[in-house]
Amino acid sequence: LADPQFCVAEERSGHCAVVDGNFLYVWGGYVSIEENEVYLPNDELWVYEIDSGLWTMHLMEGELPTSMSGSCGACINGKLYIFGGFDDKGYSNLLYYVNLRTRNGTYRWKKITDFKGQPPTPRDKLSCWVYKDRLIYFGGYGCRKHNELSDCFDVHDAFWEGQIFWGWHNDVHVFDTNTQTWFQPTIRGGVPPQPRAAHTCAVLGNKGYIFGGRVLQTRMNDLHCLNLDSWIWSGRIHISGEKPKDRSWHTLTPIADDKLFLFGGLSSDNVPLSDGWIHSVTTNGWKQLTHLPKSRPRLWHTACLGTEGEVMIFGGSKDDLHFLDTGHCSDLLIFQTQPYSLLRLCLDCIGKNASLLKNQISWLPSKILPQVLKKITFWAAANHRQEKKAEIERQEQINVT
Structure with missing residues (x-):
């Protein structure tokens, strides 16, 4: 474990992140070093405790996935599943998982090889819905052989020796985690989205939503929905x-x-975005949030829902990855989307004013003391980071002067 007092997860883009219980888990991705893409270590799992605000790094064991970016991560019953991705050797269609609820503190990767059915072709920048203990994958950019071409694939480029084609997908593949089985559902109706990659998805009830993404030489702002029971x-x-x-x-x-x-993304005119929107399925409308900071654009980041409705944005880039690719981020942006509970508000108040209340904290019920101590740690760490950031900015100003 790294020293939690000064530990902050490394900057990165194209990584995987999930929330399980009171923890945010981050794996993989890449950074840019002297114009080279460097994939981050495949044996490191970064863990953020939501209550205390502390990061720790855990070394992983087992059948390690390749270090890569663009993998699709999802969590089911305390297990982080990683599918697909891109590394120096090309695209992947391998599936791995790690139990996040380990009792001995050891995180061990397991490569799933004893599956039934046929997995998707190799790809990255795809999306995943989690529904009824199933991983439901859509789209992505990857490669296919000539005999694998179909209507669900838009060709972008071809390498005729060996007849390998690169392009975008709009096929749907399901992995049932209970039966360890891959299958393609029979789509029973409706018009599917165009083949695409670098899109995003979310589940509401039994509906899987898709928004935007890269389609051929353009980007989209279309919204689609797939019924995950009827496959329409x-x-x-x-x-x-x-x-x-x-x-x-x-x-x-x-x-x-x-x-x-x-939240965020890269626009059609290659501008990193910092805007936030809320879509209501009930009213079928979008509403832009006006209070978000304009100075924090993000693309190829991750977003996870916290325990009290907060959206936690981690990593990503603040620059256009196609042209600059240097502005990878390591900060965690937290967007509050609903009022916090009374308990959370009280804990935050104590944590912020711990120095004033230090003589009375011990009077609190023993049942609540651990939560109080974590909030004290959270705000102490937050203040430490703010002071450190301010000191760096002051030093940079002195150097400029």
């Missing part, structure tokens, strides 16, 4: 009123039974 596509959902602009490398997070939170 909605077709493009027509929305009146204002709506987000075209984008890729953004995130979509369910924040209520009928609401989705959209």
Whole structure:
């Protein structure tokens, strides 16, 4: 374990992140070093405790996935599943999992090889819905052989020796984690989205939503929905009123039974975005949030829902990855999407004012003391990071002067 007092997860883009219980888990991705893409270590799992605000790094064991970016991560019953991705050797269609609820503190990767059925072709920048203990994958960019070409694949480039084709997908593949079986559901109706990658997805009830992404040489702002029971596509959902602009490398997070939170991405004119939107399924409309900071654009980041409805944005880039690719981030942006509980508000108040209340904290019930101590740690760490950031900014100003 790294020293939690000064430990902050490394900057990265194209990584995987999930929340299980009171913890945010981050794996993989890449950074840019002297114009080279460097994939981050495959044996490191970064863990953020939501209550205390502390990061720790755990070394992993077992059948390690390759260090890569663009993998699709999802969590079912305390297990983090990683599928697909891209590394120096090309695209992957391998599936791994790790038990996040380990009792001995050891995180061990397991490569799934004893499956039934046929997995998707190799790809990255795909999306995943989690529904009824199933991983339901859609789209992505990857390669196919000539005999694997079909209507679900738009060709972008071809290498004729060996007849290998690169392009975008819009096929749906399901992995049942209970039976260890891959299968392609029979789509029973509707018009599917165009083949795409770097899109985003979210589940509300039994509906899987898709928004935007890269399609051929453009980016989209279309919204689609797949019924995960009947396997019927909605077709493009027509929305009146204002709506987000075209984008890729953004995130979509369910924040209520009928609401989705959209954040960031890269626009069609290659501008990193910092806007946030909420889509209401009930009213079938978008509403832009006006209070978000404009100075924190993000693309190819991750977004996870916290224990009290907060959306936690981690990593990603603040620059256009196609042209600059240097502005990878390591900070955690937290967007509050609903009022916190009374308990949470009280704990935060104590944590912020711990120095004033230090003589009375011991009077609190023993049952609540551990939560209080974590909140004290959280705000102490937050203040430490703010002071450190301010000191760096002061030093940079002195150097400029």
